[in-house]
Amino acid sequence: MNIAKDNSLGGTDVAGLEATARRIRATCVQLAHDGKVGHLGSALSCVDIVLALYHGWLRVTPETADDYHRDRFIFSKGHACTALYAVLVERGFLPVEQLGRYAVRDEPLSDHPCQHALGLLECSSGSLGHGLGIAAGMLYGLGLDRSPARAAVLLSDGECNEGSVWESAMFAAAQKMENLLALVDYNGLQAVGRSDDLMGHTSLEEKFQAFGWGACTIDGNDMGAILKTLKQFPLQPGRPSAIICKTRKGAGVSFMEDKVLWHYRVPSCEDLGSALAELGAKALHMQESDQ
Numbered sequence: 001m002n003i004a005k006d007n008s009l010g011g012t013d014v015a016g017l018e019a020t021a022r023r024i025r026a027t028c029v030q031l032a033h034d035g036k037v038g039h040l041g042s043a044l045s046c047v048d049i050v051l052a053l054y055h056g057w058l059r060v061t062p063e064t065a066d067d068y069h070r071d072r073f074i075f076s077k078g079h080a081c082t083a084l085y086a087v088l089v090e091r092g093f094l095p096v097e098q099l100g101r102y103a104v105r106d107e108p109l110s111d112h113p114c115q116h117a118l119g120l121l122e123c124s125s126g127s128l129g130h131g132l133g134i135a136a137g138m139l140y141g142l143g144l145d146r147s148p149a150r151a152a153v154l155l156s157d158g159e160c161n162e163g164s165v166w167e168s169a170m171f172a173a174a175q176k177m178e179n180l181l182a183l184v185d186y187n188g189l190q191a192v193g194r195s196d197d198l199m200g201h202t203s204l205e206e207k208f209q210a211f212g213w214g215a216c217t218i219d220g221n222d223m224g225a226i227l228k229t230l231k232q233f234p235l236q237p238g239r240p241s242a243i244i245c246k247t248r249k250g251a252g253v254s255f256m257e258d259k260v261l262w263h264y265r266v267p268s269c270e271d272l273g274s275a276l277a278e279l280g281a282k283a284l285h286m287q288e289s290d291q
Contacts, residue, residue: 012056014224020090021047021223022281025252027086027099030283033272035103037111041250041262042080045187045221046154049245050075050087052226053152053183057233062092065120069147072122072138076131077156077185078112085109089284093120099285129162131155132182136172139180150179158190160204166211172240173212180240181233182208185220187249189260208242220245253278 024047032040053073060070075084085102088094094108101107108118112126123134135151142149159165172180184204188195208215214236218225226245235241249263250256253275267275276282 012052012227014227017048017051017055017223017227019281021051022252022279023284023287024051024083024086024090026276026279026281027089027283027285028082029253029267029272029275029279030286031082031085031099031102033267033269034100035111036266037082037103038264038266039079039111040082040265040267041189041256041259042077042156042185042187043083044251044253044256045247045249046077046080046185046245047083047087047251048221048223048226049154049183049185049247050083051090052223052230054087054091056227057230058152059150065093068145069142069149071149072135072151074122074125074131074135074151074153075113076125076134076153077128077159078125080156080185081109081111081113081125084113086284088120096285099283128156128159129164131159132165132172133168135180135182136168136175136177139172139177140175143175148179150181152181152183155182155184156190157184157186157188157195157199157204160184160207161190161199166207169208169211169213169240176238177240178234178238182213182240182242183220184242184244185247186244187247187251188258189249189263191260191263193260204244205242208244212239213242214239215242215244217244217246220247221251 028043058071089096102109103111110117113121115121115124131153135153139151205215205217218229248257256262
């Protein structure tokens with residue numbers, strides 16, 4: 001087994017990751033514009049979470065991506081996949097030139113993650129409510145082989161409307177899956193309205209705790225807070241962990257933040273220019289073309 005067991009995150013440079021996050025966000029905006037695909041606000045809200053996971057918590061590298069004992073990452077909110085693709089390129093799992101073919105027919109980077117198109121993915125996603133159950137099932141099987149692998153799942157707040165999420169939560173708690181981490185991107189908006197209005201103004205932290213999980217709530221756009229909380233995993237011994245990440249939909253681009261319009265809207269040329277100027281960054285694949 002070649003997977004490194006250190007997940008201390010002790011040497012992580014917060015300022016450096018924040019700068020990288022701006023480049024990842026610039027990439028998301030560029031991809032949405034060029035590919036004529038929406039869901040940009042959802043991608044921007046979760047950039048910091050995905051970046052933090054791949055910069056220290058997940059025990060997987062491009063060289064060990066096929067190792068049976070690797071950590072698994074289930075990107076359950078598949079509609080926000082530009083954030084995942086950009087981070088995979090930044091970490092060396094994918095060649096940068098693939099970004100230029102996002103949402104092109106018969107190319108690997110489809111507008112919802114498809115494992116048949118991109119074998120690197122642990123599963124296809126986009127139909128919300130499945131990711132937590134897939135991760136729990138994977139870990140149950142890995143546990144039979146006494147594997148040390150862990151799994152992280154990124155869910156959306158709207159996804160937590162689905163009963164299948166809570167069925168999976170019960171199963172994971174009953175199996176004492178200490179190696180399971182759920183992160184909820186709580187950006188407060190769903191396709192048709194505000195999450196609190198649709199979910200009854202209840203606490204997701206308290207819900208997960210009631211289902212037998214260790215749970216906490218943090219600022220999901222604060223890189224330092226995310227890294228600090230990941231170091232505390234598992235939140236409670238013998239229980240799966242849930243981190244409720246309060247984020248801003250469209251985070252990083254002021255005119256997109258906290259607006260349901262940007263769940264589906266595709267950025268115009270003017271929007272693209274304004275967003276990149278505010279971020280002070282270029283997309284990863286556009287930087288390559290300048291060299």
